[in-house]
Amino acid sequence: MDQKIKKSSSVIFIISVCLYLPFIESWFGGKLWGLHWQSPMFMDQLSNYLRVIKLILVLLGGLVLYRKIGEIREKIVNVFARNFFIYSSYLLLTVQVPLLLLGVMFEGISLSNLDYLHKDKTFNDRSIYVYTADPGAMGKAYHYFYLKCQLPFNRYELKLIKKTSWMYEFGFEVQENNLVVTDKSENGKTHIFDITNFTCNAKT
Numbered sequence: 001m002d003q004k005i006k007k008s009s010s011v012i013f014i015i016s017v018c019l020y021l022p023f024i025e026s027w028f029g030g031k032l033w034g035l036h037w038q039s040p041m042f043m044d045q046l047s048n049y050l051r052v053i054k055l056i057l058v059l060l061g062g063l064v065l066y067r068k069i070g071e072i073r074e075k076i077v078n079v080f081a082r083n084f085f086i087y088s089s090y091l092l093l094t095v096q097v098p099l100l101l102l103g104v105m106f107e108g109i110s111l112s113n114l115d116y117l118h119k120d121k122t123f124n125d126r127s128i129y130v131y132t133a134d135p136g137a138m139g140k141a142y143h144y145f146y147l148k149c150q151l152p153f154n155r156y157e158l159k160l161i162k163k164t165s166w167m168y169e170f171g172f173e174v175q176e177n178n179l180v181v182t183d184k185s186e187n188g189k190t191h192i193f194d195i196t197n198f199t200c201n202a203k204t
Helices: 002-028 040-067 069-075 079-117
Strands: 118-123 126-133 142-151 155-165 170-175 178-183 189-194
Touching (some): 002 040, 040 118, 069 079, 079 118, 118 170, 126 170, 155 178
Antiparallel strands (some): 126 142, 142 155, 170 178
């Protein structure tokens, strides 16, 4: 009897880890709970592998839920708690599988063009990072210019300097306390942003 109870508890634990943990991580918004490790490009690469892992976990959790439904009904005596766990688990399975499949597909396409999405340059004591958000035909593209600050344990922090309209080809540099962005597709038109107040405060 004790062995059966222990086995049922393990089944519930496995389902909870496989279905609820990926959902919580996705719901949080930041990749790996806002880890920000090494570089934005690295985190972008890591996020696609993470989606594949989450998809495998969700499918595994759904399989265990389907095959062990009887054990779950025996283990959770309270009717409300039992129904809540079963139906919410099926709901998470139904919601996450198509979203993760779409994420893996579209992120796989974007990974082939990482140099276009991520640009990172260091000028003396300032590191400037540019992220290009380009949804293609589904929306308007923008560039996000950030000051990138180093944190302990090889982590980083991004401080938004400016969001600009998309440019076909551009260059950027720091001149004294100004970020100078050159739109090479419009006869060298320049945009100058004052970054005097953008600094990296030391954190421990």
